[in-house]
Amino acid sequence: MSLFVATRMLRAPLRTTEGLMRAMPFASRAIHTSSKAQALPWAKKAPVVPMTEEQDLKRLNTQRNERPISPHLSIYQPQLTWVSSILHRATGTGMSWALYAYAIGYLAAPHIGLGEMLSSGSLVDAVSHLPAWAKVSVKAPLAAAFMYHFFNGLRHLAWDMGYCTFLFSHVVANRLTTVQSRFSVRRILLVTQ
Numbered sequence: 001m002s003l004f005v006a007t008r009m010l011r012a013p014l015r016t017t018e019g020l021m022r023a024m025p026f027a028s029r030a031i032h033t034s035s036k037a038q039a040l041p042w043a044k045k046a047p048v049v050p051m052t053e054e055q056d057l058k059r060l061n062t063q064r065n066e067r068p069i070s071p072h073l074s075i076y077q078p079q080l081t082w083v084s085s086i087l088h089r090a091t092g093t094g095m096s097w098a099l100y101a102y103a104i105g106y107l108a109a110p111h112i113g114l115g116e117m118l119s120s121g122s123l124v125d126a127v128s129h130l131p132a133w134a135k136v137s138v139k140a141p142l143a144a145a146f147m148y149h150f151f152n153g154l155r156h157l158a159w160d161m162g163y164c165t166f167l168f169s170h171v172v173a174n175r176l177t178t179v180q181s182r183f184s185v186r187r188i189l190l191v192t193q
Contacts, residue, residue, distance in 0.1 A: 084152060084177070091149040098142070151177040 051059070106118045116122050127135065155177055158164045164172075 088149060088152045088156070091145040091152075095142075095145055095149065148177060 102118070109115065109118045155164065
């Protein structure tokens with residue numbers, strides 16, 4: 001059976017599974033024994049050379065030394081998409097760690113002997129006695145990270161839905177994310193003072 005006939009048998013629609021099972025042994029045998037298939041370079045078996053374990057290790061090490069090394073990230077020009085992606089991940093991770101640290105501290109405070117130190121009433125009282133510069137230095141980075149992460153998340157959701165996928169819209173969306181984050185931080189700072 002030729003290779004052509006075998007491939008036609010594989011591609012032809014069969015009415016029953018039984019017909020497919022009968023056709024498969026012939027097709028696979030025809031493909032493996034075909035002179036055209038055996039002439040292909042990937043169909044030939046490579047010769048096996050017996051080696052000792054030391055020779056095999058030496059050959060492996062020389063092959064590894066000759067492989068190309070991937071370049072460092074510093075050779076790439078910063079792109080808008082990967083910088084905003086890194087900032088999105090960094091702000092999300094930072095806020096998550098802050099939330100987890102506060103939650104664990106809140107749960108552990110009564111058991112450690114700190115009592116009501118992290119309760120909402122004591123935190124409001126402690127923040128009310130802080131000077132304005134201390135409030136701003138704590139609230140501004142938190143607000144900036146939260147607002148950037150929020151608006152950048154909206155932008156990523158728009159990308160996932162297929163909107164704003166052109167380069168110009170990437171630039172506009174990034175500018176809007178940054179500008180909106182700044183306005184939100186300024187609004188929070190005005191409330192603080």
